Amino acid sequence: MDKNQQIIDSAISQEYEYGFTTDIEQETIPPGLNEDVIRLISSKKDEPEWLLDWRLKAYNQWLKMDEPNWSKLNYPNIDFQAISYYAAPKEKEKLKSLDEVDPELLDTYNKLGIPLEEQKMLANVAVDAVFDSVSVTTTFKEELEKHGVIFCSFSEAVHNHPEIIKKYLGSVVPTTDNYFAALNSAVFSDGSFVYIPKGVRCPMELSTYFRINAANTGQFERTLIVADEGSHVSYLEGCTAPMRDENQLHAAVVELVAHKDAEIKYSTVQNWYPGDPKTGKGGIYNFVTKRGTCLEVNSKISWTQVETGSALTWKYPSCILKGDNSIGEFYSVALSNNFQQADTGTKMIHLGKNTKSTIISKGISAGKGQNTYRGGVKIMKGAENARNYSQCDSILIGDECGAHTFPYIDVRNPSAQMEHEASTSRIGEDQLFYCNQRGISTEDAVSMIVNGFCKDVFNELPMEFAVEAQKLMEVSLEGAVG
Amino acid sequence: MLEIKNLHAGVDGKEILKGISLTINPGELHAIMGRNGSGKSTLANVITGRDQYDVTSGSVTYNGVDLLDMPPEDRALAGIFMSFQYPVVIPGVNNTYFLRTSLNAKLKHQGLNEINAADFMRLIREKLKLVNMDEKYLSRAVNDGFSGGEKKRNEILQMLTLEPALSILDETDSGLDIDALKIVAEGVNNFRNSERSFLAITHYQRLLEYMKPDRIHVLIDGKIVKSGDMTLAHELEEKGYSWLES
Numbered sequence: 001m002d003k004n005q006q007i008i009d010s011a012i013s014q015e016y017e018y019g020f021t022t023d024i025e026q027e028t029i030p031p032g033l034n035e036d037v038i039r040l041i042s043s044k045k046d047e048p049e050w051l052l053d054w055r056l057k058a059y060n061q062w063l064k065m066d067e068p069n070w071s072k073l074n075y076p077n078i079d080f081q082a083i084s085y086y087a088a089p090k091e092k093e094k095l096k097s098l099d100e101v102d103p104e105l106l107d108t109y110n111k112l113g114i115p116l117e118e119q120k121m122l123a124n125v126a127v128d129a130v131f132d133s134v135s136v137t138t139t140f141k142e143e144l145e146k147h148g149v150i151f152c153s154f155s156e157a158v159h160n161h162p163e164i165i166k167k168y169l170g171s172v173v174p175t176t177d178n179y180f181a182a183l184n185s186a187v188f189s190d191g192s193f194v195y196i197p198k199g200v201r202c203p204m205e206l207s208t209y210f211r212i213n214a215a216n217t218g219q220f221e222r223t224l225i226v227a228d229e230g231s232h233v234s235y236l237e238g239c240t241a242p243m244r245d246e247n248q249l250h251a252a253v254v255e256l257v258a259h260k261d262a263e264i265k266y267s268t269v270q271n272w273y274p275g276d277p278k279t280g281k282g283g284i285y286n287f288v289t290k291r292g293t294c295l296e297v298n299s300k301i302s303w304t305q306v307e308t309g310s311a312l313t314w315k316y317p318s319c320i321l322k323g324d325n326s327i328g329e330f331y332s333v334a335l336s337n338n339f340q341q342a343d344t345g346t347k348m349i350h351l352g353k354n355t356k357s358t359i360i361s362k363g364i365s366a367g368k369g370q371n372t373y374r375g376g377v378k379i380m381k382g383a384e385n386a387r388n389y390s391q392c393d394s395i396l397i398g399d400e401c402g403a404h405t406f407p408y409i410d411v412r413n414p415s416a417q418m419e420h421e422a423s424t425s426r427i428g429e430d431q432l433f434y435c436n437q438r439g440i441s442t443e444d445a446v447s448m449i450v451n452g453f454c455k456d457v458f459n460e461l462p463m464e465f466a467v468e469a470q471k472l473m474e475v476s477l478e479g480a481v482g
Numbered sequence: 483m484l485e486i487k488n489l490h491a492g493v494d495g496k497e498i499l500k501g502i503s504l505t506i507n508p509g510e511l512h513a514i515m516g517r518n519g520s521g522k523s524t525l526a527n528v529i530t531g532r533d534q535y536d537v538t539s540g541s542v543t544y545n546g547v548d549l550l551d552m553p554p555e556d557r558a559l560a561g562i563f564m565s566f567q568y569p570v571v572i573p574g575v576n577n578t579y580f581l582r583t584s585l586n587a588k589l590k591h592q593g594l595n596e597i598n599a600a601d602f603m604r605l606i607r608e609k610l611k612l613v614n615m616d617e618k619y620l621s622r623a624v625n626d627g628f629s630g631g632e633k634k635r636n637e638i639l640q641m642l643t644l645e646p647a648l649s650i651l652d653e654t655d656s657g658l659d660i661d662a663l664k665i666v667a668e669g670v671n672n673f674r675n676s677e678r679s680f681l682a683i684t685h686y687q688r689l690l691e692y693m694k695p696d697r698i699h700v701l702i703d704g705k706i707v708k709s710g711d712m713t714l715a716h717e718l719e720e721k722g723y724s725w726l727e728s
């Protein structure tokens with residue numbers, strides 16, 4: 001048993017592979033938050049008046065709000081005045097092609113294995129890379145334009161497609177939605193924007209990579225995806241950050257809108273720096289609001305997330321099922337190892353008739369990690385014949401970690417069909433010995449068992465990302481078994 | 483091949499094996515019989531390196547190498563296989579994937595190329611026939627929902643695929659129906675050759691009739707009190723164990 005514990009421990013203590021910093025000229029504004037800072041951000045982005053007003057309104061609402069404390073997360077108060085709200089790689093001119101991107105930056109993305117290069121054309125992935133707060137480059141713009149697909153940085157969209165932004169910004173996640181969403185609305189610096197026109201099946205996966213580089217900087221990006229009638233898009237985001245002793249704040253907002261017969265598939269592989277494995281020092285505080293609206297009939301939104309990083313994760317990708325026959329899905333793998341804490345889940349709000357939701361949540365706790373599933377299913381009065389299936393499984397590795405499940409169910413229409421399954425298991429000594437006896441090392445056995453446990457979720461990811469997620473899981477679990 | 487000398491071992495300070503000596507040469511099949519709780523599985527677990535058992539004195543060598551210092555996976559890679567008395571369920575892990583991972587670990591250890599999925603399927607289909615197992619078991623999770631007999635057959639399937647030099651069969655016959663027992667025994671017999679050794683733990687003469695062991699040992703309270711040939715098995719069948727107790 002002790003030997004196994006040692007192996008688990010050494011596996012868990014695997015170093016974070018993306019912890020390098022990039023030495024690049026940065027333009028950062030001093031820490032602190034007030035109206036002038038917001039004006040400064042807005043002017044740096046050359047924003048129209050209406051957007052500045054929108055930000056200021058959000059800021060004033062935020063001032064009146066309290067930081068939420070209902071989660072199971074345990075962390076010291078965040079000093080919002082100690083954070084810098086804007087950092088950007090210094091650029092000379094507007095970048096037109098990859099050749100013009102700072103080579104240091106490209107090198108960083110290469111280290112991350114991000115498919116920024118044209119060679120990745122084969123992989124059919126268009127990438128928008130957000131470095132600290134600013135979107136650096138978007139590949140395959142032309143190819144996408146042929147299909148009428150808009151995929152660009154949020155700032156660009158504000159200038160080039162103001163009517164769409166104006167119409168949808170805040171329509172799914174209002175500025176007042178919650179504390180972190182309000183903060184994001186006030187200070188967001190960039191992010192990604194996607195518009196898929198009527199009847200178009202987006203010809204490639206769209207992908208954004210987020211990277212926090214600068215110290216003492218928060219990252220507040222905003223993503224908006226609008227899928228027009230009968231369209232289809234699959235979108236993936238990935239996240240990494242350098243190792244730093246201080247905690248860094250990430251508070252993003254993602255809004256999805258699916259019109260009639262449209263489908264949005266949104267996948268996340270989150271691997272922010274989780275903090276020092278031995279002391280728990282540093283790491284990203286990840287407070288994210290993600291929500292999609294199935295606005296019209298027969299629309300579908302599917303969230304898939306693999307959350308392996310961050311010191312704290314506070315995240316509940318949700319679906320508002322407004323259109324009749326609309327479908328919401330949530331597939332999640334959340335890993336808490338060492339000192340990581342995750343409080344994550346989803347909310348499915350059924351408004352339309354014959355709406356259907358599926359929730360598959362897989363929580364993995366190792367080391368001293370604490371993993372909480374928090375999910376809500378709401379069947380409103382008008383949601384005739386709504387259906388929900390929820391499955392929440394937890395697996396424990398070692399005996400110092402914890403798993404918690406909080407399913408909230410609120411049914412206001414008697415025709416609803418609800419199904420809920422939950423399980424908690426532990427990787428047993430007998431299982432590990434059985435694998436050992438077949439020549440499989442304890443480390444490989446743990447990752448094999450965990451991957452088996454996560455299979456239903458990994459299967460939802462686009463192929464190449466599923467492989468990536470599996471590898472990531474292995475790395476994140478290294479040392480997890482003893 | 484396997485040499486056990488005056489082995490004392492136990493759990494949490496409680497001695498279970500009280501001085502076992504046993505030598506199995508290449509090509510031999512030895513059987514161990516003995517009452518419930520006499521220490522048969524403990525012996526198997528100590529040979530294969532289960533962590534919870536402490537060896538207090540004595541030695542176990544395998545081809546001249548000290549086994550007791552090796553972690554269990556290295557012992558397995560060195561060619562020691564145990565068919566578990568209670569095969570373990572591993573939910574979510576595909577049976578085929580598990581066995582291929584196991585085989586690849588061995589191939590890699592031997593400096594050989596790993597086997598790809600297609601070649602492995604070809605190999606495993608052949609082995610399935612040997613234990614008369616349906617292909618549908620391949621797509622299920624390891625031992626998940628398997629009946630008692632199916633689990634045992636799955637163990638033998640693994641043995642035939644991994645081709646170990648020393649196989650410890652811990653009550654592989656328990657839980658098998660009459661036909662299955664015959665199939666499994668034939669599977670093992672066909673697998674025997676002048677190099678491979680076996681240690682079969684059993685309560686029943688029937689298995690031994692099929693397997694014709696070179697030697698039979700009776701284990702009572704952690705000690706081998708008598709060794710002999712098939713006539714010993716007949717004697718036990720007739721008289722039970724009490725006449726051997728001191």
Ligand SMILES: Nc1ncnc2c1ncn2[C@@H]1O[C@H](COP(=O)(O)OP(=O)(O)OP(=O)(O)O)[C@@H](O)[C@H]1O
Nearest residue numbers: 493498516517518519520521522523524525534567
């Ligand atoms: N891990 C353990 N912890 C505590 N006691 C143990 C452990 N393993 C074995 N024992 C005890 O040691 C004794 C021998 O057990 P063992 O499993 O070796 O018996 P066995 O001969 O295989 O019996 P059976 O024929 O029932 O399979 C038993 O009294 C058992 O309770």
Ligand SMILES: [Mg+2]
Nearest residue numbers: 522523524567
């Ligand atoms: Mg036994």
